[in-house]
Amino acid sequence: MKLFVYHTPELTPDSEVPDCAIAIDVLRATTTIATALNSGAEAVQVFSDLDQLMQVSQEWPAEKRLRAGERGGAMVPGCDLGNSPLDCTPERMQGRRLFLTTTNGTRALQRVQESPIVLAAALVNRDSAVQYLLAQQLENVWLVGSGWQGSYSLEDTVCAGAIAHSVMNANNSKLDDIAGNDEVMGAIALYLQWQDRLLELFHHASHGKRLLRLDGHEDLKYCAETDILDVLPIQKEPGVLVKND
Ligand code: MLT
Numbered sequence: 001m002k003l004f005v006y007h008t009p010e011l012t013p014d015s016e017v018p019d020c021a022i023a024i025d026v027l028r029a030t031t032t033i034a035t036a037l038n039s040g041a042e043a044v045q046v047f048s049d050l051d052q053l054m055q056v057s058q059e060w061p062a063e064k065r066l067r068a069g070e071r072g073g074a075m076v077p078g079c080d081l082g083n084s085p086l087d088c089t090p091e092r093m094q095g096r097r098l099f100l101t102t103t104n105g106t107r108a109l110q111r112v113q114e115s116p117i118v119l120a121a122a123l124v125n126r127d128s129a130v131q132y133l134l135a136q137q138l139e140n141v142w143l144v145g146s147g148w149q150g151s152y153s154l155e156d157t158v159c160a161g162a163i164a165h166s167v168m169n170a171n172n173s174k175l176d177d178i179a180g181n182d183e184v185m186g187a188i189a190l191y192l193q194w195q196d197r198l199l200e201l202f203h204h205a206s207h208g209k210r211l212l213r214l215d216g217h218e219d220l221k222y223c224a225e226t227d228i229l230d231v232l233p234i235q236k237e238p239g240v241l242v243k244n245d
Contacts, residue, residue, distance in 0.1 A: 001133065001137070001141060001167070001171070001178060002140050002178060003141050003142075003163075003164050003167065003178050003179065004018070004140065004141070004142045004143065004180035004183070004184065005143045005157070005160045005164070005181065005184050005186075005187045006142060006143070006144045006145065006183065007147055007152045007153070007156070007157060007183065008145060008147035008150055008152065009104075009110075009144065009146065009147070010147075010150045012108075012142065012144050014111075017112075017114050017116070018140040018141055018142040019115075019117065019139050019140050019141065020116070020117040020118075020133070020138050020142070021115040021117070021118050021141075021142045021144055022118075022119045022120070022121045022141065022142065022143050022144065023108040023109045023111075023112060023119070023144050023146065024108070024121055024143060024145050024146065024160055025102070025104060025105030025108060025122070025145075025146035026122045026123055026156055026158075026159045026223050027153075027155050027207050027208060027211060027219075027220070028070075028083050028084065028085055028105075028219060028223055029046075029070075029083060029100070029105020029106060029108075029109075029120075029146065030105055030120040030121060030122040030146075030233070031085045031124050031222070031223045032068070032083050032085040032088060032100070033046075033098075033100070033105075033120045033233050033241055034085075034120065034121075034122055034125040034229050034231050035124065035229065036085075036088040037231050037243040038088075038125075038230075038231040039088050039089060039090040039092070039093035039094070040093050040094035040095060041093040041095075041096055042064075042095055042097050042242075043097050043098075043240050043242045044098045044240075044241045045057075045097060045098070045100070045239055045240045045241075046100050046101070046102075046105075046109050046239050047099065047100070047101045047106060048101065048110055050069055050071075050101050053069070053099050053100075053101045054067070056099065057097075057099040064096055064097060065096060065097050065098075065099060066080045066081060066097070066098050066099065067079045067080050067081075067099045068080065068082065068083060068087075068099065068101070069083075069101050069102075070083035070101070071102075071103055072103060072210075073103075073207070073210045073211055074214060076101070083102050084216075084219050085124075085219065085222055085223065086218060086219060086222060104146040104147060104148055105146045107146065108144050108145070108146040109235075109239070109241075110239065112142065112144055113238045113239060114238075115142070117136075117138075117234070118234070118235035118241075119232060119233060119234055119235075119244075120241055121232075122159060122223065123162060123198065123223065123224060123225065123226045123227075124222070124223070124226070124227075124228050125227075125231055125232060125233075126163055126227055127166070127230075128229070128230055128232040128244075129232060130163055130167055130170065132232055132244065134167065134171070140180065143160040143187075145157055145159075145160060148206060148207050151206075153205060154190070154202075154204065154205040154208075155201070155202055155205050155207065155208065157183075157186070157187045158187070158190050158191050158198065158201060160183075160184075160187040161186075161187030161189070161191030161192070162191045164184050164187055164188050164191075165188050165191050165192065168188070175188070199224040201224075202220045202223070202224055203220070208220055231243055231244075
């Protein structure tokens with residue numbers, strides 16, 4: 001298996017598709033998606049465009065839907081919730097579809113939605129993604145960070161490194177065996193440097209600082225936890241993620 005890391009949707013090739021693409025937005029979209037499905041949401045449907053979200057979700061029974069919107073880290077007025085994974089409690093999520101739009105994470109998912117397999121991963125469900133990759137015998141896997149409006153983000157790259165490092169160890173392979181591009185080595189190096197201080201790393205990250213200004217300390221703490229959820233969001237139709245069985 002060859003892994004390729006792309007730091008942003010903009011850096012992700014558009015002339016080909018891999019066997020499997022994993023979208024990563026640790027702060028916070030893919031953490032929220034994993035948490036919502038773990039809490040019993042029927043599905044998470046993602047949109048980059050808010051108007052489209054409102055239009056599509058309008059056709060869904062009101063008692064079976066929740067609209068979540070985030071721009072610039074803050075909740076979008078008119079939505080039921082923002083993008084905090086801590087709001088995705090079983091009481092709220094059970095049996096409902098979460099319609100979600102965020103600044104970058106939902107764009108990353110849309111960027112790779114033509115791939116035959118699309119997954120969403122964060123630190124909270126890192127091991128679920130790794131176990132899936134180990135079981136599937138795939139040739140090419142892309143780890144696609146969401147970044148922030150076209151720029152690199154530490155938190156997505158450290159998660160890509162955590163996944164790559166775990167796959168490499170489990171397969172007993174060497175870096176050159178799994179690294180499809182130089183970014184894989186950079187991501188693993190970042191993870192090895194910060195693996196025991198992920199929350200501290202998030203305090204250095206530009207989006208971490210943005211969320212702290214919005215009172216997001218508890219979100220940062222939760223998003224920094226690793227392997228706490230046994231759930232793997234998988235795309236069942238373009239833009240719709242469900243829990244992989
Ligand atoms: C994004 O998509 O940019 C993020 O998930 C933003 C956030 O809500 O923290």
